[in-house]
Amino acid sequence: MGYNSSDFILHELKSGQERAFDYIFRKHYKGLCAQAMLYLKDLDTAQGLVQNCFIKFWEKRSEVTEIQNIPAYLSFMVRNQCIDYLRKEKVIAKAHNEHESGKTHAENSTENVVMLHEFEEELVIALSNLPERCRMAFEYSRFEDLTYPEIAKKMNISVKAVEALLSRALKSLRSELKEYFPLLLLLLGVIR
Template structure:
């Protein structure tokens, strides 16, 4: 979730600390910083602008109600996004329950909303994770996974040895596995849950 580009406003961590102390000013700053983006995010799933605003407003009501018991929230944007996801899931579940026999289509994508949300989350986290890689690791990794270059071709491109390329890619994979651990399929879940549509990307990235 993008943070305001205004460097004069407080950081999220400061706002969270102030909110936990009951600051209405901190709440107002958080609302103005995240409201529009959260509304757009919500609308992308339910395609109803008024309802998207209502659901996001519910999130901020809950945020204010929980201000004294928020615990160790470290990522404000992520925390609010999860709250919106829960609102979306509840709304869709209620709608489907109330319109079982209705021909009206809520205009939600065919694959499950949960899968699409997780797919978008993965793409966003992958972008952030790649940006954290050391420059040479990032270059070697992207040439391998996204440009489909062989290690020999990458070695020529980067003017290093093939073993040097292997070391850079290996280091990249190690770092990315940590950053993207929540998205990686586990042996426990793979037999119970449908394969998410973005797992093909995960497999490509983490292939041996």
């Protein structure tokens, strides 16, 4: 399947074409895992939650023509799943709240949550907009924790080429997400 319009992909998905689903999954999975990591701080939990979102997405494929923006729709699903998960894990939330105090913290939290939501949507879009080889190198480095020589071997390119791809990916992400630079640094630190 080529890089066709979003409408075509949604039409194919609605008619039950698994290749359309596979395309969407491969394009957005890693970015959505990064989004979930910002909430959950646990890669296994984040990956499981994102996989559940994709299962629901497939199950609701007959309704997909109502979707205007696939990355934003999936990001919204993941965010809601993360929030539901964290609500169920009230013990963690309670422990966190006991260490924090005062109304000022609550106000800052609300601002941070809003900014985090905006960042998540922009991150998913920015990752999906990277050229494919840049995105692959970035994902191997940040999500699979591979070294440059390991990435070079996996992609059948030189270590210098890996460095160039990663440099290009980071430059692009820094440019597209400059308003969220502190959160981008946090993400890169968490996933590294």
